[in-house]
Amino acid sequence: MVDLPKKKVGIVACSGEELAEGTVTRLAALKVLEQLRPQETVTICLPLFLAGGEGDRAFARFYPTIAVDGCELRCAARATEMYSGKPAASIVVTELTAGAGLPRPQGLRRLDQVGEKAVALTAARIAESVDELLEQRWNRSVGQAISLSIDSGQVENQLVVPVVSEEPIQATCSCGSGIPVRTLVIEDQPVTLIALPVIFEDFRQQGKLPGEGTIRELLDTVKIYNPIPAGAEAAYAESLLREYAIFCADTQAVK
Amino acid sequence: MTDVKDSKRSQKVVIVPCSGIGKTYGSVSREAAYVVTEDVRPDDTQLVALSMLVLGDESARAAVAANPAITIDGCKLACATKMVQESGGRVAQDFAVLEVYRRYKQFKPQGIAELNEGGMQLAEALANEIAGVVEKMSSSPAMGDEAIKNGAAQGSSNGGHNG
Numbered sequence: 001m002v003d004l005p006k007k008k009v010g011i012v013a014c015s016g017e018e019l020a021e022g023t024v025t026r027l028a029a030l031k032v033l034e035q036l037r038p039q040e041t042v043t044i045c046l047p048l049f050l051a052g053g054e055g056d057r058a059f060a061r062f063y064p065t066i067a068v069d070g071c072e073l074r075c076a077a078r079a080t081e082m083y084s085g086k087p088a089a090s091i092v093v094t095e096l097t098a099g100a101g102l103p104r105p106q107g108l109r110r111l112d113q114v115g116e117k118a119v120a121l122t123a124a125r126i127a128e129s130v131d132e133l134l135e136q137r138w139n140r141s142v143g144q145a146i147s148l149s150i151d152s153g154q155v156e157n158q159l160v161v162p163v164v165s166e167e168p169i170q171a172t173c174s175c176g177s178g179i180p181v182r183t184l185v186i187e188d189q190p191v192t193l194i195a196l197p198v199i200f201e202d203f204r205q206q207g208k209l210p211g212e213g214t215i216r217e218l219l220d221t222v223k224i225y226n227p228i229p230a231g232a233e234a235a236y237a238e239s240l241l242r243e244y245a246i247f248c249a250d251t252q253a254v255k
Numbered sequence: 256m257t258d259v260k261d262s263k264r265s266q267k268v269v270i271v272p273c274s275g276i277g278k279t280y281g282s283v284s285r286e287a288a289y290v291v292t293e294d295v296r297p298d299d300t301q302l303v304a305l306s307m308l309v310l311g312d313e314s315a316r317a318a319v320a321a322n323p324a325i326t327i328d329g330c331k332l333a334c335a336t337k338m339v340q341e342s343g344g345r346v347a348q349d350f351a352v353l354e355v356y357r358r359y360k361q362f363k364p365q366g367i368a369e370l371n372e373g374g375m376q377l378a379e380a381l382a383n384e385i386a387g388v389v390e391k392m393s394s395s396p397a398m399g400d401e402a403i404k405n406g407a408a409q410g411s412s413n414g415g416h417n418g
Contacts, residue, residue, distance in 0.1 A: 047334035075306040
């Protein structure tokens with residue numbers, strides 16, 4: 001069975017090369033990704049929100065994301081919100097270190113001892129945020145934590161997120177391959193749907209053939225990851241069915 | 256009144272490295288940028304952080320708009336080059352770390368948070384190539400114009416690309 005993406009927490013570091021605090025964000029993010037929470041976290045380079053594709057821009061909607069900034073400019077938090085989705089949490093190194101009574105770190109390339117302390121402090125704060133966010137329910141179709149005020153049926157619908165197999169413990173960025181997407185034409189408009197290739201493959205492997213009996217379940221699964229405008233379900237269903245038939249035919253032809 | 260020639264000479268070449276966090280080549284690009292801007296050509300170059308260009312920060316955009324840029328990309332997605340271009344800047348030359356590595360295969364880079372010796376040597380080699388291009392650009396009053404093309408052409412033979 002194909003594994004649909006597991007719930008993980010995204011980390012976007014500003015990585016600002018002009019400030020020692022930027023180096024702190026990068027090293028702290030790496031510490032979390034490789035040592036503190038390797039199985040629960042993913043990352044992406046900030047510029048990919050502009051330079052990458054739809055899958056990259058979907059990052060902060062798909063994963064509850066922690067923006068880690070070196071200074072009050074908050075490039076990571078603001079750019080993530082502008083181009084991907086509102087970060088679920090925001091950490092600013094200068095605020096964190098000031099709160100801990102640390103002086104400003106020095107050294108862009110090689111951090112001083114204060115910088116190393118700042119890395120440890122920031123990494124610990126990121127890991128705390130990861131744990132907090134993993135306890136929350138996340139709606140991938142709108143990129144927000146699910147409020148308890150939503151009715152239980154809707155909540156259950158949003159939580160069907162199968163678990164993936166274990167992954168190697170090495171920080172890898174999601175550039176260009178983070179989230180699989182596929183673009184459909186729905187009512188003459190191109191619409192990019194998150195996770196559609198793996199959803200199709202999952203259905204195909206389960207022997208669910210394209211047809212009326214499959215379409216409701218397919219539509220419900222797609223809705224976990226994508227917002228579907230009110231009144232557009234029939235058009236989405238028709239397009240999805242057509243695209244799924246093409247997918248199955250193509251897969252068969254390759255074999 | 257400022258002489259045009261003096262104005263050109265007061266320009267600094269903007270160095271924009273990839274801000275990659277999860278790949279060794281990203282770390283090499285950043286280290287090479289630091290070597291150029293801190294050690295080799297500190298008077299002729301300035302580092303601009305990619306994250307500020309992504310945000311559209313005015314000072315970062317002004318820097319790339321007013322000065323020729325050399326970009327260093329860690330992967331084929333070429334974020335640094337694309338962001339400078341989208342920010343209204345002109346890329347005098349772009350370097351791809353992978354292409355540079357192909358010319359210095361004796362320097363095998365490993366590590367992300369901390370580069371191994373091979374990674375540091377590759378960064379130094381890349382920095383020297385960049386410094387060579389900066390030298391050509393800085394020594395010409397027509398910095399950023401024809402001289403860039405000439406310098407970049409030579410750089411290209413070393414693996415860089417004309418912008």
